[in-house]
Amino acid sequence: MSDAVMTDTAQRQALAEELDSFNCRVAQPTDGPLFTREPQSAMKPAHWKASDLERLLEKIGAKLKLEAGGQRRTLRLANRGLPFGTTPTFWASIQYILPGEIATAHRHTASALRFIMKGRGADTIVDGERYEMNEGDLVLTPAWTWHDHEHKGDEPMIWLDVLDISLVRSMHATFFEGSDKPRQAVSDIPDRSYRQFGSGIMRPLNDASVPELNPLLVYGAERAQEALRLAAELPPDPYDDTALEYLNPVTGGSALPTIGTVLQSLRPGMHTKPHRHTGSVVYYVMRGNGATIVDGTTFEWGPGDFMAIPPWAVHEHINRSDDTPAMLFQVNDIPALKKLGLYREQAA
Ligand code: GTQ
Ligand code: FE2
Numbered sequence: 001m002s003d004a005v006m007t008d009t010a011q012r013q014a015l016a017e018e019l020d021s022f023n024c025r026v027a028q029p030t031d032g033p034l035f036t037r038e039p040q041s042a043m044k045p046a047h048w049k050a051s052d053l054e055r056l057l058e059k060i061g062a063k064l065k066l067e068a069g070g071q072r073r074t075l076r077l078a079n080r081g082l083p084f085g086t087t088p089t090f091w092a093s094i095q096y097i098l099p100g101e102i103a104t105a106h107r108h109t110a111s112a113l114r115f116i117m118k119g120r121g122a123d124t125i126v127d128g129e130r131y132e133m134n135e136g137d138l139v140l141t142p143a144w145t146w147h148d149h150e151h152k153g154d155e156p157m158i159w160l161d162v163l164d165i166s167l168v169r170s171m172h173a174t175f176f177e178g179s180d181k182p183r184q185a186v187s188d189i190p191d192r193s194y195r196q197f198g199s200g201i202m203r204p205l206n207d208a209s210v211p212e213l214n215p216l217l218v219y220g221a222e223r224a225q226e227a228l229r230l231a232a233e234l235p236p237d238p239y240d241d242t243a244l245e246y247l248n249p250v251t252g253g254s255a256l257p258t259i260g261t262v263l264q265s266l267r268p269g270m271h272t273k274p275h276r277h278t279g280s281v282v283y284y285v286m287r288g289n290g291a292t293i294v295d296g297t298t299f300e301w302g303p304g305d306f307m308a309i310p311p312w313a314v315h316e317h318i319n320r321s322d323d324t325p326a327m328l329f330q331v332n333d334i335p336a337l338k339k340l341g342l343y344r345e346q347a348a
Contacts, residue, residue, distance in 0.1 A: 121153015
């Protein structure tokens with residue numbers, strides 16, 4: 001066949017082998033499109049019920065040794081549409097620690113947070129500072145900070161872990177280092193970062209530097225929930241009702257550079273307007289009963305449930321109670337999208 005009569009398809013196929021030997025290629029008819037008009041996420045909307053999670057956590061507590069799974073015993077919230085992780089950028093897991101157990105010291109380039117779900121008596125040490133972890137507290141382990149946990153209480157304890165592992169993996173920037181000591185040495189002043197920056201409205205006078213990492217490592221439940229109660233007296237946002245983001249007190253930006261953390265309340269009877277945005281979201285229901293509709297699927301939720309919303313999925317929230325506010329903790333990857341100029345939102 002002469003060059004002139006070969007179809008473009010045949011030309012492309014004929015060139016493929018030669019180009020390949022020089023590490024080059026041209027688009028082939030069998031390739032998918034390079035771009036889609038708008039995001040088409042493989043992630044599926046998902047719902048985990050508290051009663052199922054409780055049963056499964058008890059089971060892994062009874063059957064799995066802490067030491068065998070990388071010094072952490074966790075139940076990972078998986079997504080059927082993704083090869084790994086809860087969303088395209090982060091992993092949400094529930095960590096289950098028994099009395100007397102130590103989750104030994106290590107550090108990694110993935111940023112992490114813990115949000116305490118249930119129990120008391122465990123503490124964590126982050127770069128030498130020790131914190132008692134109590135229900136509703138948010139504790140950060142920013143990228144490359146040393147951290148270890150020890151449970152000194154007498155009932156099993158659970159908390160939510162979120163790490164931006166998929167994002168860090170996609171950039172081939174994973175580092176990990178274990179420690180030869182199970183626990184870190186503790187600095188003599190407990191809660192130092194909380195004493196300095198924890199009010200959220202003031203900061204130390206003689207420390208005007210802007211550190212690369214958030215200097216505040218713990219956000220106590222009481223102050224966060226008081227801020228939410230005050231904000232809930234204001235008129236509602238049409239899509240989120242009342243939602244407050246945990247801040248880096250020095251920069252005014254998100255608490256972690258890549259992960260957004262939000263405390264949200266839905267007033268009695270609230271039914272928000274539907275919208276969509278880039279970025280993925282995981283919700284943990286702290287109290288209340290309601291529903292979240294994601295791309296036409298309705299998830300009826302109660303205390304202890306988790307929901308996941310894929311990028312660009314239309315969603316709306318309902319509080320089913322006519323006298324009690326609902327409270328949710330939200331994790332998202334919106335700070336990462338905003339930093340890359342990729343954040344968009346749209347009313348549905
Ligand atoms: O507690 O340090 O769920 O390193 C996954 C990886 C928790 C932790 C996880 C971790 C941790
Ligand atoms: Fe870790």
